[in-house]
Amino acid sequence: MLQRTGRCSASYYKNIIKPLVKLQTCGLQNDSTADKTEVKHFNQIRTGWWDEMGAVKPLHSMNKLRVPLIREGLINTGLIQKNFISTPKPLTNLKILEVGCGGGILTEALARLGCCITGIDVAGELLEIAKEHSASHPSRENINYQLTTIEKFAETNVEQFDAVVASEVLEHVDHQEQFVEACVRCLKPGGSIFLTTINQNLLSWFLVVPVAESILRLVPKGTHHYDKFISPHRTQKFLEHNNCRTRLVHGFFYNVLTNTWFWTSNTVVHYAMHAVKL
C-alpha cells in the first residue's frame, strides 16, 4: 500500500491531508482512495436516508434497475445454480461485497435475495444508519457491515467474493484505478464486478450538478464533482488492466417526474458495467 501511495501525485496529498486535519477520520489512512471531503458530505446527509421520498430518493428507485442487473448478470455468468433461478432467493450460496454501501439501500435488497453480503463504507454515520435499519431485516444474519476502506479490506479478503458491487461510488473516490484494482482483488476468479457511475461530459455535468443538485434538489448540493466523473472507456480500461473482461455496458436514465430509472442504450449520463474476472 505504501508503495502505491508513493506513486501518488503531490496534489493528492494537498487535497487529502489538508482537510484531514479538520475532519473526523473514521479510522481512515492516508493511502485510502476515499475522499475525506466526500466522507464528511455523506455523513451529513444521514437524516432521511431511508425515506424513499427523502434526500436520496433516486437511490431507492434505482434498485429497480440495479438489483435485476446484478441478478441477471450472475445468472448469465452461471454463478447462480439453476434450481435457484426464479425462486425468491436466487442469490443463495453467493458471497457478495458491496463497496460504498452507505445506508444499506442496495445491501438490504440483495440480502433479501439470499446472498451473504458484506457492506463496507468509510462514512461511519451512514453505516450506523445501515446497521440500525438492518436490525429488523428478515435476513439480518446475512448482512455484515464494516467501517473500512476497500484497500484495507482487500488486504485480508483476497479472492473471497463471488461478486463485488460498487454502485454510484466510483464518482466519489480518489484514484479510481486503485479503487477498481482493490475491488477486483476481493473477487474470486470467475466472479463478477458490477459498477454504476456517471459519464464525464458536459451533458452529464449539466444534468447532474446544476440540474439535479441545484434546481431539482434531487440529491444534496455538493454530492457530485465533475473531475470525478469517469467515461465508460476509462472504467473499462481499469477493469481490463485488472484482468477483467467487460460483459456489459449499458446506459440508464432518470425520469424526474415519475422518480423511475430506465435502461437506454445511450451511456452519455449514467451507465452500468458488468465485468468478469478471468
Place this chain on the structure above:
Amino acid sequence: MTTYGIFSLQNCLKLRHCAKSNSNFLRYCSNASTSPKHYDIVISGGGMIGSTLACTLGKNSKLGTQRILLLESGKPTQWTVTDKFSNRVSALNQNTYNLLNNIGAWKHISSVRSAPVHNMQIWDAISDTVITFNQETSSQVVAHIVENGLLLDAVAKELSQVSNVEVRNEVKIKKYTFPQGNSQMVTIELANGEILTSNLLLGCDGFNSQVRQSMGVTFVSWKYDQKATVATLKFSEPVKNVTAWQRFLPTGPIALLPLSECYGSLVWCTAPDVADYNSKLSEEQFVNEVNEALWKVYPSNSIIQESTKTLNKFLEWFHLPSSNRQQLPPKIVEVEEGSIASFPLGFGHATHYVGHGVALVGDAAHRVHPLAGQGVNLGFGDVSTLNELLGEAAYSGREIGHINDLREYETRRQRHNVPTMIAIDGLHKLYSTDFLPVVLLRSLGLQFTNAINPLKMAFIDHAGK
C-alpha cells in the same frame, strides 16, 4: 427428541382434559392465543377472482415462501357434474384462458365441459345492421363459455395442492385496520375475536367490498335502470353451436351464448319491471318472450334504411364486407327448469385501487354492464398483473406489498380498465335509445367498423388483453 415429542403430546392431552373440565381454563387458553397470527398475504373473498388469485400467487415460484391466507365468508362449495347446465356462466377471453391454463385449472374445466366461441354476431334491432367477429383459424377463439361453479371448482382443486396457501371458510370479518406508512402491517379482526396481521391485504370481496369501504376510497357508481335475466335454454334442433349472439333491443341487449349443441345460455338485460314480470312467467310463456325478443321485427325508419343501404352499396363497391349477410340464431323451444334468475346491474369504479398494505382486485375495484362480457375478464386481468408485479418485486429484493409496486399495479390496471369501462358504458348509452339521429349514426358506425378489418381486430385485441 422423540421422547420429548411424546411427553409434550401427553401434556397436551392432559391440558385438553383439564380444559374440558374447567371452562375458566378454556377462557384462559383462548386469551393466551390472541397474539396475532401473521401471514405475508391475506386475500379476502374466495370467489372466482379471490380463489384464482390465491392459486396464482401460491404457484408463483418467485413468491415461493410467502404464506398466503384466503378468507371466504361462505361454506366450501361442492360442484357436481350433472346434465343440467348452471345458469351462471362467464365468457372468458384469451388472457383469462392463458391464466387458468398456467395455474393448471383449465385441464379440470376442459375435462368436464366448456364451449368455445369462434364467431360473434351483434346486431341492432332497429336498423338491422350487423357486426360479426370471426376467428377463421380454429385454434383462435373469441371466448370460452364456462359455468362459474365449474371454474370455481377447478381452481379449488388446484388450490388444494398449493402448500403455502391456507383457506378458511365461513369467516366473517369485523374490522380492517390499515397502516399509515411502509413496513407496517394490516390488522384484520375476525368476528370470532381472532386477530390476524399481514403485509398485504388483497380485497377480492365483490362490488360491495368491505375492504374498499374500510379503505374509504371514493367509489364512483350508478345503477343502470336494467336487470339481467339469466336462464339455460334448449334449441329446437342440435346446431354447430360456436356463435355468441347479441341483439340490441331498445330496452337493452339480449345475448345467447353457446353451451353445447342443444343448449345456450341467456343473458337478457331489460327494464327491471319487465325482468321481474318475465321471471314469474310459466316456462312456455318465457320461451315465447325470449323468441320474440330475438326475432321481433321493429318498425324501421326509411331514412335509416336508405342510409344503411347506400353505405352497403358503397362498401361493396370497394369490395369491403357489407353487413347484410346476417345469420339467424337458433330457435328456442324450452327453458331449463328453475334456471331463470335475475339480478340488478350497475356501474362502479374505485378512484384508487391501492393503499398502504392493501389492494383491490376484480369487482371490488370495478363493476361493469355485462353487455360486452368483460366484467370477469377485467378481474382476471387484475390477477395476472398483480401476480407479475408481486413476483417481480420479490425477485428484485423488495418488500411484498410495497406501496410503489401497488401503485404500479393501480396505474397499469386503470390504464386498461378505465377506457374499457367507459367504452362499455358508452355502448350501453348508445344502444339505450331509439332517437333517430343516434340510431342512424350508430348503425353507420357499426357497418363501417364491420367493413374495416383492422378496426375490428383492434377491438378484439383490446378485449382479449
